[in-house]
Amino acid sequence: MTSPAERLRRGRAVRKITGRAAHGRWTASPDRPDPIGVLRRQGTDRVPELLPIRYGRMAASPLAFLRGAAAVMAADLAAEPQTGLTVQLCGDAHLLNFGVFASPERALLFDLNDFDETFPGPFEWDVKRLAASVAVAARDNGHGDERAARAARRAARAYRRTIRELAGHRELDVWYHRIDTADLLPLIRTPELRDRVEANLARARRRTSLRALGKLTEVRDGRRRIIHDPPLLEPLARADSREVDQIFGKYRSTLPEERRLLLDRFRLADAARKVVGVGSVGTRCFIVLLLGRDADDPLFLQIKEAVPSVLQGHLPDDGHDHQGHRVVAGQRRMQAAGDIFLGWTTGPAGRHFYGRQLRDMKGSADVAGMSPGLLAQYAELCGRALARAHARTGDRIAIAGYLGGGDTFDRAVAGFALRYADRTLADHALLTAAVADGRITATSGV
Known part of the structure; x- marks a missing residue:
């Protein structure tokens, strides 16, 4: 087994191949793919009538564009020098893909919460996507470049310091390490910020399947049904309904035995197609309503299509033939605590899906309008x-x-x-511009 000292020397040696300061010298490659072309290619296998919603959401602001343009940024990062220090990447680590959720023990944790693009690759790709999103968010909020750079630097610094801290921990301690929101509150000294955080956490605790029952369903013909809210929430055609039935049966088989026992205590009551996110719009996504002991005992699951990661093609193969399995495996590796109903499945048409709870005390920060100080603190937490x-x-x-004790990497x-x-x-x-001249059809405000 390689000693810690040897591993430390290995990391330092990488600086001779890819210097830390080199991470800051980014310029667009001369043969950079056309970003609109990249987005169009992504849409070729998506639900056509939903693509205008995707483009409309991305056109809303530069930060919204960045959220949906993970494939564009993946190509940009792939053209840069790499450290070769491989981790399980989130693949889309922008600051809006972090948030709170409930652990199986019902503690409220802060962590990454989106793994559609997860893939093994060089650690700095995630750090750079996070930092870029912080800078874009700061500019969107009118903070100016100096403050935008400061917030991005604090995200990178928090990442570096935490990695260095965890490098000295035992393996089990690292595996069990988590960010519990109960531990965060005492560290917040500003009353205004503490009040805001407590209010956000309270909202997250209310985001449960029982709460969703009143918002997403109604009683029709004496039966509990999902509300129709087109185009965002629509009933399934007969063919889609049969597909969901088959998807759900196969999904069950990927759960651990005790979770299958729990799932079997529920019956499938209804399902609908749902539009989610920004970059994901157009992929096939369903929500499934299950009922337990009675009509007031709901469980909402989300069954979402898993397509190849935007990082595939830029990095060595990860060994997963099933995209849903890839997402689930990446999430289980990276998250401090996983959803108890996390599983994967294959649809009748050969499409890959993964399943999880729709709402389990999930919540995310509203970065729009954050003050410079608050955004910088949130960037640190994400780091x-x-x-x-x-x-x-x-x-x-x-x-x-590789990162070292100085701030060279942070500044870069x-x-x-x-x-x-x-x-x-x-x-x-x-x-x-493409929307304005009619080359792209976009639906705004949806």
Whole structure:
């Protein structure tokens, strides 16, 4: 077994191949793919009538564009020098893909919460996507470049410091490490910020299947049914309904035995097609209503199509032939605590899906309008959570050796974040121009 000292030296040696300061010297490649073309290619196998919603949501702001343009950024990162220090990447680690959710023990945790693009790759790709999203969000909020760079730098610094801290921990301690919101509150000294955080946590605790029952369903002909709210929430055609029945049966088989026992205590009552997210719009997604002991004992599941990660094709194969299995495996590796109903399945047409609870005390921060100080603190928290996930899945000691105790990496990533924010602004303008001249059909406000 390689000693910690040897792993530390290995990480430091990588600096000679890819210097830490090099991460800040980003420029768009001369043969950079057209971002609109990348988005169009992604849409070729999606539900056609939903694509205008995707483009409309992405056109709303540069940050919204960045959220939906993970494939564009993946190609940009792949053209850059890499450290080769591999972790399980989130693949889409922008600051809106972090949030709170309930652990199986009902503690409220803060962590990554989206793994559609998860894939093994160089740790810095996630850090750069997080930092870029922080810079774009800061600009969207009118903070200016100096404050945007400062917030991005604090995300990178928190990542570096947390990795270095966890490099000194035992393996089981790292695996069990988590960010419990109960531990965060005492650290917040500003009364206004504490009140805001407590209010957000209270809203998250109310986001349960029972709460969703009143919002998403109604009684029709004496039976509990999902409300129709087209185009975002629509009843299934007969063919889709048969597909969901088959998907659900196969999904059950991927759950652990005790979870199958629990799931079998519920019966399938209804299902509907649901539009979710920004980048995911157009992929096939269903919500399933199950009822337990009576009509007031609901369980909502989300069955979402899993398509190849945007990182595939840029990195070595990860060994997963099933995209739903890839998502589930990545989430189980990275999250401190996973959804008890996390599983995967294959549809009748050969499409891959994964399933999880629709609402289990899930919540996310509203970064729009955050003050510079609050955004910087939130960026730090995201940096900590990302480092915790990477420490579980990669060589945290080698990464710590590469990053070092100084701020060279932090400053470089902040520089990258500003440069990529410029690129995102230009790409967003390309999309809005394509919408304006009719090359792209977009539906706004949906």
